[in-house]
Amino acid sequence: MIIDKETLSQYESRYRAQLMNSLAGVKQAVLIGTRSADGFNNLAIFNSLIHIGANPPLWGVIFRPDTVKRDTLNNILETGEYTLNFMSTADFEKVHQTSAKYPKEVSEFDACGFTASFQPDFQAPFVQEAVVKVAMKLEQKIDISINNTILIIGSIEHLEIDEERIGTDGFVSPEDLNTLACVGLDAYYETRLISRLSYTKTDQWPTKIG
Amino acid sequence: MIIDKETLSQYESRYRAQLMNSLAGVKQAVLIGTRSADGFNNLAIFNSLIHIGANPPLWGVIFRPDTVKRDTLNNILETGEYTLNFMSTADFEKVHQTSAKYPKEVSEFDACGFTASFQPDFQAPFVQEAVVKVAMKLEQKIDISINNTILIIGSIEHLEIDEERIGTDGFVSPEDLNTLACVGLDAYYETRLISRLSYTKTDQWPTKIG
Numbered sequence: 001m002i003i004d005k006e007t008l009s010q011y012e013s014r015y016r017a018q019l020m021n022s023l024a025g026v027k028q029a030v031l032i033g034t035r036s037a038d039g040f041n042n043l044a045i046f047n048s049l050i051h052i053g054a055n056p057p058l059w060g061v062i063f064r065p066d067t068v069k070r071d072t073l074n075n076i077l078e079t080g081e082y083t084l085n086f087m088s089t090a091d092f093e094k095v096h097q098t099s100a101k102y103p104k105e106v107s108e109f110d111a112c113g114f115t116a117s118f119q120p121d122f123q124a125p126f127v128q129e130a131v132v133k134v135a136m137k138l139e140q141k142i143d144i145s146i147n148n149t150i151l152i153i154g155s156i157e158h159l160e161i162d163e164e165r166i167g168t169d170g171f172v173s174p175e176d177l178n179t180l181a182c183v184g185l186d187a188y189y190e191t192r193l194i195s196r197l198s199y200t201k202t203d204q205w206p207t208k209i210g
Numbered sequence: 211m212i213i214d215k216e217t218l219s220q221y222e223s224r225y226r227a228q229l230m231n232s233l234a235g236v237k238q239a240v241l242i243g244t245r246s247a248d249g250f251n252n253l254a255i256f257n258s259l260i261h262i263g264a265n266p267p268l269w270g271v272i273f274r275p276d277t278v279k280r281d282t283l284n285n286i287l288e289t290g291e292y293t294l295n296f297m298s299t300a301d302f303e304k305v306h307q308t309s310a311k312y313p314k315e316v317s318e319f320d321a322c323g324f325t326a327s328f329q330p331d332f333q334a335p336f337v338q339e340a341v342v343k344v345a346m347k348l349e350q351k352i353d354i355s356i357n358n359t360i361l362i363i364g365s366i367e368h369l370e371i372d373e374e375r376i377g378t379d380g381f382v383s384p385e386d387l388n389t390l391a392c393v394g395l396d397a398y399y400e401t402r403l404i405s406r407l408s409y410t411k412t413d414q415w416p417t418k419i420g
Contacts, residue, residue, distance in 0.1 A: 004368040008267055011380070017264040018380035023342065023369070024261035024269060025296070026384050026391050026401050028235030050260055050272060051234035053357040054227040057218055059234060062260060062270075086235070092404055093416055100410035111412070132233065140356045146349055146363060147263040153356060158214040159233070170221070170228035171394060174236050180404075181236050184381060186419070187406045191236050191391065194302055194398045200310035202321070206303055209396070 022184035026191075028174065029095055029182040032061065033083035033116070033125040034075030036104070041116050041125045042071045043108035045098045047182050049084065057156040058139065059084070065148040071104055076152060080138040081123055085130035086179045092188040095180060122157065131177050133160040171196070171210065232394035236401075238384065239305055239392040242271070243293035243326070243335040244285030246314070251326050251335045252281045253318035255308045257392050259294065267366040268349065269294070275358040281314055286362060290348040291333055295340035296389045302398040305390060332367065341387050343370040381406070381420065 008016060027047040034042045048062035063073045076082045087095050097112040109116040115128035119135065126133045136154035143150055165176055174181065174191045181189040197206040218226060237257040244252045258272035273283045286292045297305050307322040319326040325338035329345065336343045346364035353360055375386055384391065384401045391399040406420040 001373040002368055002370045005267070005366060008366065009265075013265060015380040016267070019376065019382065020264040020267045020269075020366075021261055022380070022382045023344075023371075024259055025238030025240075025389065026236055030235075048260055049234055050258055051231055052272065052354065052359055053274065054230040055219075055223060056357070057215070057226070057230045058357055059230075060272075062262065064263065089404060093407065096407045096416050097410055100412045102412050106412075134233075140354070142352060142354065142361075144262065144350070144352065144361075144363065147266070147268055149262055151352075151354075151361065153354065156215060156218065156230075158212055160212045161233075163211040166229065170225035170232070171397065172229065172232045173397065174393060175399070179235065181401065183384060183401075186409070187381065187383065188404045189385070189401045190404055191393075191399045191401055194299060194390075194400055196397045197303065197306045199396070200307055202310045202312050202316075206306050 018184055022187065026181050026183050026189055028086060029180040029188065031085040031087060031095060031098060031127055031130070032072050033085060033127060034072050035079060035123050035125055036071070036075045037078045040104055041107045041109055042075055043098050043112070043114065043125070043127065044072045045095055052153055058153055059136070059156070060151050060153045063150040063152060073150065073152070076138055077141065079123060082136045082138070082154065083124045083126045084134040084136055085127035086132035086177065087127070087129070088131055089178050089180045089188070089190045091129060092180055096186065096188065131179050135159070167210065228394055232397065236391050236393050236399055238296060239390040239398065241295040241297060241305060241308060241337050241340070242282050243295060243337060244282050245289060245333050245335055246281070246285045247288045250314055251317045251319055252285055252314070253308050253322070253324065253335070253337065254282045255305055262363055268363055269346070269366070270361050270363045273360040273362060283360065283362070286348055287351065289333060292346045292348070292364065293334045293336045294344040294346055295337035296342035296387065297337070297339070298341055299388050299390045299398070299400045301339060302390055306396065306398065341389050345369070377420065
């Protein structure tokens with residue numbers, strides 16, 4: 001079937017949100033850890049992590065205006081620090097529970113069964129259970145005027161990962177890490193490698209590598 | 211191990227790019243179809259599709275300054291139209307081949323074994339073999355000054371999908387569609403649903419749905 005924009009605009013809002021979010025496809029499910037200036041820890045799931053650049057290492061996250069996760073955005077803007085935590089597939093229910101609308105005074109670490117851990121000279125909390133932990137420093141806030149969303153771009157201060165999971169060429173596979181992926185607002189996925197392929201050339205077909 | 215930003219900055223550039231791209235995790239592998247003002251069709255793989263909003267339906271794509279895909283960006287800016295094509299996992303080698311540096315005069319549709327198809331009142335080419343085809347209209351170009359990347363935001367004009375794949379609540383699963391996902395620069399993945407979970411509440415644990 002073909003769905004045009006007039007039809008989309010007439011869909012019930014939750015139906016349209018589910019369709020548009022899920023159609024955008026699979027992403028990593030990342031827990032963002034922050035600490036408010038007055039000392040409250042916050043943890044929230046995000047599915048909009050995007051690679052912005054490798055040199056310097058920059059990643060972005062999208063914040064929507066209607067999100068319940070204003071605490072996370074406010075804390076990032078207040079402190080300039082946040083953590084990105086890649087979680088195991090086994091933790092999918094606890095990860096999802098961080099999306100509940102807890103009051104600011106309630107730490108999602110405690111409410112959802114995660115352990116807050118800290119590293120020297122960095123105030124934002126990490127998730128001790130995370131497979132990969134990344135310390136992020138706020139670099140740029142970009143207001144997307146068309147629908148009042150916000151793109152937060154941060155640089156990687158440091159990251160913690162099992163050295164054995166990093167390939168000789170730098171490649172890390174979410175299947176090897178068994179990290180949790182997600183689709184839309186409530187669906188959790190695991191990933192399976194089909195194959196890696198060689199660098200493309202115009203005069204030959206790619207070959208399987210790795 | 212902990213890798214700090216000084217260490218990251220000293221890595222060989224391809225190793226760092228592979229590490230940072232792959233760590234950012236799994237994404238949909240989407241083919242963007244464009245047509246230049248002077249009539250050349252172009253097709254290129256992108257792994258940075260992001261959901262910006264559902265009302266109106268807006269999606270974004272990141273263009274990096276060092277990309278070989280300037281043809282795609284130039285065509286979008288010239289014509290204001292592009293297509294997003296979600297591909298079957300079986301086509302992963304052909305999808306990867308679109309990243310080869312073909313001259314502008316060579317259509318990646320022909321070079322990589324895809325069929326260009328067109329719809330009324332829309333000049334950008336669709337991939338006939340695509341599982342989901344989305345017609346996009348350029349809405350906003352955002353220059354990300356920190357590393358000269360560009361965020362292109364478009365609105366969905368119309369989309370084509372098998373009606374049977376859309377759930378009663380609007381949810382679409384990439385596993386049901388068997389659409390191709392990717393990690394980093396050269397790794398292709400399929401996805402497996404673990405479970406969908408109920409809308410979260412602060413006073414109870416989520417339950418499996420769907």
